[in-house]
Amino acid sequence: MRRLVLNLHLAIALLAGAFIVVLGATGSILAFEPQLDRLLHRDVSYVKPGVRVLSLVEIGDAVARKYPGEPVVAYLRSDAADLPNRVILSRGIVSVNQYTGEILGVRTRGQTFLGVVRALHVRLAAGEAGRLVLKWAADGLLFLLISGLYLWWPAKRMRIRGSMGSPKFWFDLHSAVGIFSFLPLLALAASGTILAFEDQLASVLGKPPDSHSVQVKPPQVGSAPRPNATEITPDEAVAIARRELPDALPYRVQMPGYGGLYVIALEYMDHRIAGDRNSVSIDPWSGRIVAAKLAAGLGFQQRFMTANQAIHTGSILGTASRIAAALTGLLVPVQAVSGVVLWLRRRRTWQPT
């Protein structure tokens, strides 16, 4: 039995190993994607905190002075004092100092290094075929973890002994790294597999009526513009939304020219799971709330999938779990290298002399 498990462990590692290394290495980078993105675009990513934050109308006016005639698609509010507000235009995402109105710059849409990393992690940057390969590689990783635990159990090696490069060193390295990364890697592999098979799972469990959240008020189409009437401002729309959800902070304001209604997205900062899944839709002419989607109304399936995603991205416990996810991903190449060395040495000992 042990020999069979070892041979299967070897065979699956050789088949899926390279893809699992891609998943691990790219996953380590993606665990800190927002931070890395800011690091790579420092000039448009930081502001010096000031005293008074400008209103959305004032920020919109500052953008209009720089890019006249270009309508605002949405406002993205800063979630930290030293990070700028952003304004979405058709040309790209404009970073604005929310204390002074200074335009820091514009990020145009298109593929970047982090986009390539994400494409590699999700689909090997190779469309449907790549996505399929990675789905099964994640399943292979699950098998490697379980079979690895079975193989590790009798000796239970947790320390690295032997001189650097010796057979004992490689064996102990593979055993120790394997057991210490077992639980976080199991969590990442299992959550990744659930994400990869999300649609199939949904078809088994039954798709929820709304894939984002639950409507607590019936949606209505916004009323038509009236003669001599003026639209409410984005600041007024935010104030209306905050009256509906007083403890939540608005982080995104979609303008009515793009979608028909003001859509204010709000986040409960103290809720780790689905805290940002609230939105209030407001008629721009009457100021009436026509729909509200609240995280509190999410069903079990949606909460489960949201929690699963938070586990996979490492965001579930904040920075600590992001660091754990990144380090775990980096250990995958170590396991791959030590595993290959062990396999090559094993082959050599089998060669007839």
Add this chain to the structure above:
Amino acid sequence: MKKGIAAFVLIALSALAADLTGNWSGSFTVEGGDHDVPQRFTLRRQGKSLSGSGGPDAGEQYPIENGSVEGNEATFQITTGEWKFTYHLRQLSADRLAGDLKLESVNDSRTAKVSLTRVQGD
């Protein structure tokens, strides 16, 4: 004779293109994705320019930007927020449009296949 055929083809193509005005519905499938995303457009053609709106359904519509028509091919863009959608569609028949879609956000770029049919009775 050849000139006559060429003129007929040109007239036929321009007639097809003129038919772009109206309501269209269908879906796109992103390369590497495994489900369809619904689409609904209201197109208005004026000469070589194309305007109107589009989105996932009739209730959620975004303005068409940079729309143009050349022969039986239409190109336009829609900005929904972080994502910008650039469509290159070809009119295959009076009631069918199909083509490519490029989806771009900051950091990301993907492609998709689009298929639309005219909404009857609108």
